[in-house]
Amino acid sequence: xxxxxxxxxxxxxxxxxxxxxxxxxxxxxxxxxxxxxxxxxxxxxxxxxxxxxxxxxxxxxxxxxxxxxxxxxxxxxxxxxxxxxxxxxxxxxxxxxxxxxxxxxxxxxxxxxxxxxxxxxxxxxxxxxxxxxxxxxxxxxxxxxxxxxxxxxxxxxxxxxxxxxxxxxxxxxxxxxxxxxxxxxxxxxxxxxxxxxxxxxxxxxxxxxxxxxxxxxxxxxxxxxxxxxxxxxxxxxxxxxxxxxxxxxxxxxxxxxxxxxxxxxxxxxxxxxxxxxxxxxxxxxxxxxxxxxxxxxxxxxxxxxxxxxxxxxxxxxxxxxxxxxxxxx
Amino acid sequence: xxxxxxxxxxxxxxxxxxxxxxxxxxxxxxxxxxxxxxxxxxxxxxxxxxxxxxxxxxxxxxxxxxxxxxxxxxxxxxxxxxxxxxxxxxxxxxxxxxxxxxxxxxxxxxxxxxxxxxxxxxxxxxxxxxxxxxxxxxxxxxxxxxxxxxxxxxxxxxxxxxxxxxxxxxxxxxxxxxxxxxxxxxxxxxxxxxxxxxxxxxxxxxxxxxxxxxxxxxxxxxxxxxxxxxxxxxxxxxxxxxxxxxxxxxxxxxxxxxxxxxxxxxxxxxxxxxxxxxxxxxxxxxxxxxxxxxxxxxxxxxxxxxxxxxxxxxxxxxxxxxxxxxxxx
Numbered sequence: 001x002x003x004x005x006x007x008x009x010x011x012x013x014x015x016x017x018x019x020x021x022x023x024x025x026x027x028x029x030x031x032x033x034x035x036x037x038x039x040x041x042x043x044x045x046x047x048x049x050x051x052x053x054x055x056x057x058x059x060x061x062x063x064x065x066x067x068x069x070x071x072x073x074x075x076x077x078x079x080x081x082x083x084x085x086x087x088x089x090x091x092x093x094x095x096x097x098x099x100x101x102x103x104x105x106x107x108x109x110x111x112x113x114x115x116x117x118x119x120x121x122x123x124x125x126x127x128x129x130x131x132x133x134x135x136x137x138x139x140x141x142x143x144x145x146x147x148x149x150x151x152x153x154x155x156x157x158x159x160x161x162x163x164x165x166x167x168x169x170x171x172x173x174x175x176x177x178x179x180x181x182x183x184x185x186x187x188x189x190x191x192x193x194x195x196x197x198x199x200x201x202x203x204x205x206x207x208x209x210x211x212x213x214x215x216x217x218x219x220x221x222x223x224x225x226x227x228x229x230x231x232x233x234x235x236x237x238x239x240x241x242x243x244x245x246x247x248x249x250x251x252x253x254x255x256x257x258x259x260x261x262x263x264x265x266x267x268x269x270x271x272x273x274x275x276x277x278x279x280x281x282x283x284x285x286x287x288x289x290x291x292x293x294x295x296x297x298x299x300x301x302x303x304x305x306x307x308x309x310x311x312x313x314x315x316x317x318x319x320x321x322x323x324x325x326x327x328x329x
Numbered sequence: 330x331x332x333x334x335x336x337x338x339x340x341x342x343x344x345x346x347x348x349x350x351x352x353x354x355x356x357x358x359x360x361x362x363x364x365x366x367x368x369x370x371x372x373x374x375x376x377x378x379x380x381x382x383x384x385x386x387x388x389x390x391x392x393x394x395x396x397x398x399x400x401x402x403x404x405x406x407x408x409x410x411x412x413x414x415x416x417x418x419x420x421x422x423x424x425x426x427x428x429x430x431x432x433x434x435x436x437x438x439x440x441x442x443x444x445x446x447x448x449x450x451x452x453x454x455x456x457x458x459x460x461x462x463x464x465x466x467x468x469x470x471x472x473x474x475x476x477x478x479x480x481x482x483x484x485x486x487x488x489x490x491x492x493x494x495x496x497x498x499x500x501x502x503x504x505x506x507x508x509x510x511x512x513x514x515x516x517x518x519x520x521x522x523x524x525x526x527x528x529x530x531x532x533x534x535x536x537x538x539x540x541x542x543x544x545x546x547x548x549x550x551x552x553x554x555x556x557x558x559x560x561x562x563x564x565x566x567x568x569x570x571x572x573x574x575x576x577x578x579x580x581x582x583x584x585x586x587x588x589x590x591x592x593x594x595x596x597x598x599x600x601x602x603x604x605x606x607x608x609x610x611x612x613x614x615x616x617x618x619x620x621x622x623x624x625x626x627x628x629x630x631x632x633x634x635x636x637x638x639x640x641x642x643x644x645x646x647x648x649x650x651x652x653x654x655x656x657x658x
Contacts, residue, residue: 027356032380048610051361110607277650278439281377281612281643314610321606322651 004154006252009200011158012165012193015062019162022094023058024050026163028170028308033279038295040302043176045167048284048314052114054240055163055190055312056080056087062159063148064091074143075099079125079132081239082111083313084150089120100145102136108239108285108317127234127242151189152247161193167308168201178205178308182291182300185209185218185261187243188250190312195257206259208300210290212238212266218246218254219261227251237266237320240287240313262300268293270324276311277325288313333483335581338529340487341494341522344391348491351423352387353379355492357499362608367624369631372505374496377613377643381443383569384492384519384641385409385416391488392477393420403472404428408454408461410568411440412642413479418449429474431465437568437614437646456563456571480518481576490522496637497530507534507637511620511629514538514547514590516572517579519641524586535588537629539619541567541595547575547583548590556580566595566649569616569642591629597622599653605640606654617642 029044047055064076075098078088085101092099099120103112104127116122123139125132140147149156164181171178181198183191188209195207209218215236220228229245236242246254264272269286272293276284284292291309294300300307358373376384393405404427407417414430421428428449432441433456445451452468454461469476478485493510500507510527512520517538524536538547544565549557558574565571575583593601598615601622605613613621620638623629629636 024359027358029356029378030353046610049358053608053610274647277612277647279382281375281382283606283610283612318603318606318654322654325647325651 004249006249007154007158007161007196009196011154012161012197015058015158016162016165018065019058019061019159022051022061025166026050028167031280038302040304041176041306042295042302043171043178043306043308044280045163045308045310046282047163047310047312048282048288052086052090053313053315054083054087054288055160056083057090058162059156059159059189060084060087060148061091061094063153063155064088064095064097066155067095067097067146069097072097072144072146074145076148077101077136077139077143077145078148078150079136080150081242082107082115083240083315085115085120086111086118088148089115089118093119100139100143102132106234108315108320110317111315114315150243151187152249154249156189157193157250157253159193160190161197163190163310164194164197168198171308176306177202179305180206180208181308182208182210182294183310184241184287184290184312185211186241186287188218188246188254190310191258192250192253194310195253199257207257208259209254209261210294211261211263212236212241212269212290213263215242216261216263217244219263221246221251222255222258222261238269238287238290240285241290262294264290264293264297264299268297272296273324282311283314283316283321284311285313285316333578335578336483336487336490336525338525340483341490341526344487345491345494347394348387348390348488351380351390354495355379357496360609367631369633370505370635371624371631372500372507372635372637373609374492374637374639375611376492376639376641377611377617381415381419382642382644383412383416383617384489385412386419387491388485388488388518389413389416389477390420390423392482392484393417393424393426395484396424396426396475398426401426401473401475403474405477406430406465406468406474407477407479408465409479410571411436411444412569412644414444414449415440415447417477418444418447422448429468429472431461435563437644437649439646440644443644479572480516481578483578485518486522486579486582488522489519490526492519492639493523493526497527500637505635506531508634509535509537510637511537511539511623512639513570513616513619513641514540515570515616517547517575517583519639520587521579521582523639524582528586536586537588538583538590539623540590540592541565541570541598541619542592544571545590545592546573548592550575550580551584551587551590567598567616567619569614570619591623593619593622593626593628597626601625602653611640612643612645612650613640614642614645
C-alpha cells in the first residue's frame with residue numbers, strides 16, 4: 001500500500017462543498033472585553049456552535065459521504081474520546097450507514113450519550129490499559145466496516161481545514177488580517193487542515209498549536225524532528241486533546257507550516273472556561289478552551305496585533321461545568 | 330410638552346447606521362437538534378453575544394450618541410435591573426459622558442459589577458418598597474442629567490429594532506421566511522422595535538411577546554385594551570423582565586402589531602437554560618431564555634413552520650447558573 005497523498009488546498013474547497021448546508025457555517029465573533037484584556041484584536045471561531053458541538057463533524061462527513069456503501073456492509077467504525085465519535089455517528093446517520101464507536105469508559109457522559117443518541121453503537125475501553133486502535137481495527141475487520149481515523153487521513157484533514165477557509169474568508173470580509181492563528185491540538189487534524197487554509201490566503205500568518213501541559217507531544221516532536229509520544233493517556237481535564245502522538249500525515253504538514261506549539265495548564269483552561277462563560281456567553285469544554293487560555297494566561301502575547309483563535313468544542317458535562325464555575329472543578 | 334412621535338422603520342435604519350461597528354452584529358444560528366425537537370425550523374438570534382451581554386446596548390447607544398453634551402453637564406441617568414444599566418453605562422463611556430444608574434439591590438452581582446466596570450456610578454434601591462423612577466428623576470434634576478428610559482422612548486425602541494432588521498436580512502440571505510418571531514418582553518422596548526422591523530419586511534409574519542408567569546402585564550393589557558400592572562415587582566428568576574407595566578409608546582406599537590403574548594414558568598425558563606447549555610452551547614440568563622422556553626414547553630407550536638426566537642441576554646451569576654445546571658436553581 002502506498003502512503004496516502006497529503007491533502008492540498010483544493011481538497012479543502014471540495015470538502016467545503018460537501019459539508020455545505022449540513023455543517024454549521026460558524027460565525028466569526030469578537031468581544032471588546034477580550035480585545036481590551038489582551039491588548040489587541042481577537043477573532044473567535046466558535047466551533048462549539050458546530051453540529052454535535054465540536055469541529056469534528058466537518059472531517060467525518062467529508063470522509064463518510066464519499067464512501068461507496070456497497071463496499072462497507074458494516075458501515076464505519078472509529079475510536080475517539082467523544083467529539084470525533086459524535087461527528088462520525090452523525091455523519092454515518094446522515095449517510096445511512098451503521099457506526100460502531102470505541103470510546104474510553106471515562107469519557108464525559110454527555111459525549112457517550114450524544115454518540116448513542118446519534119444512532120451509533122458504543123464500545124467502551126480503559127484509556128490506560130487497552131489499545132483503542134486495536135479494538136477498532138478488529139471491529140473493522142470482523143464487520144467489513146471502514147475505520148474513520150480521528151485525524152490521520154487526507155479526507156479528515158481537508159474536512160477540518162474548512163474551518164480555516166471560513167475563518168480567512170470571514171476575516172477578510174471584515175477587513176481583518178490575522179497575524180497568528182491559535183488552534184487546540186490533539187492528534188493534529190484540525191491544526192494541520194487550518195494551517196493549509198490559512199497559509200493559502202496569507203503565507204505570513206503564523207499558525208500555532210496549543211496543547212495541554214504534560215501532553216505536549218507535538219511541542220517535543222517539533223523540537224526533535226520526529227513523532228514523540230506522551231507518557232500517559234489520561235490525567236488532564238482536556239479530554240479531547242489526549243491523543244498519544246501526532247499523526248504521520250498531520251505531522252508532515254505541521255512541520256512544514258506551523259510556527260510552533262504552546263502549552264497551557266489545566267488551571268489555565270479552567271480560567272478560560274470561566275472567562276468564556278462570563279464575557280463571551282459561550283459554553284466551551286476544557287480542550288476547546290486552550291487557545292483562549294494561551295491568550296488569557298499571557299503565554300501568547302497579542303501585542304496590539306490581530307489574532308484568531310479556535311474554540312474547538314463545547315461538550316462538557318453539567319456537573320463538571322458547574323464545578324469549574326464554582327472554582328472547584 | 331407634546332407626546333413624542335412613535336418611531337417608524339426609517340428610524341431603525343438610521344439607528345443601525347449609528348451603532349454600526351460598535352454593537353455586535355450578532356449572527357443568526359440554527360441547531361438541527363432544536364429543529365428536530367420542535368418539529369420545524371428555528372432561527373436563533375443570540376443577543377447574549379451582544380456587547381455587554383444583552384440587546385440593551387443597541388437602544389442606549391442610539392439615544393446617547395445623539396445627545397448634545399453641552400446640554401447635559403451631568404451626563405445620563407437611568408433605572409434598570411441590570412441589562413439596560415450596562416448598555417447605558419457602556420454607551421455613556423464611549424460617548425465620554427458620566428452615567429449614574431439606579432439598580433435594585435438584589436440585581437445579579439454580575440450585572441452590578443459590570444455596570445460599575447463600565448465606569449458608571451451605581452445607586453441601589455429596594456425593588457419592593459422604593460420607586461426607582463422617582464430616584465432617577467431626582468438625580469436627573471439635581472445633576473442636569475438626561476434620563477435614558479429603559480424602553481419608553483422612540484430612540485430606544487428604534488435602537489432595539491435594529492435586532493429585528495438584522496434578523497430579517499440574515500433570514501432572507503439564507504432563504505428562510507419566519508412565520509413567527511418570539512421575543513422576551515419586560516417593558517416592551519425590544520418587542521415593539523422588532524415588530525416594526527419584522528412587519529416592514531413581511532407583514533404576514535406574526536410577532537409574539539413572551540413574559541414570565543405572574544408578570545403577564547402585557548398579556549392582560551392586550552385583553553383589556555389598557556396598560557395593566559403587575560401586582561409584584563419581584564418573585565421570578567427572570568429578573569430582566571419584571572417591568573411593572575407596558576410603556577405608553579411601546580404599548581401603542583404592540584397593540585397594533587403583535588399577535589399576542591405568551592407566558593412561561595420559571596421552571597420552563599430553567600429547562601431552556603439547560604437546553605441552551607447542552608445543545609446550543611450558549612449561556613442564556615432566565616429572562617433571555619423565555620422565547621426558547623415557549624418553544625420547548627410547547628406553549629408555542631412550530632408545526633413544521635419557520636420560527637425566529639430572540640435570546641435576549643446572558644448575564645447570569647456563576648452560582649445561579651451552576652445551581653440551574655444541577656437542577657437546584
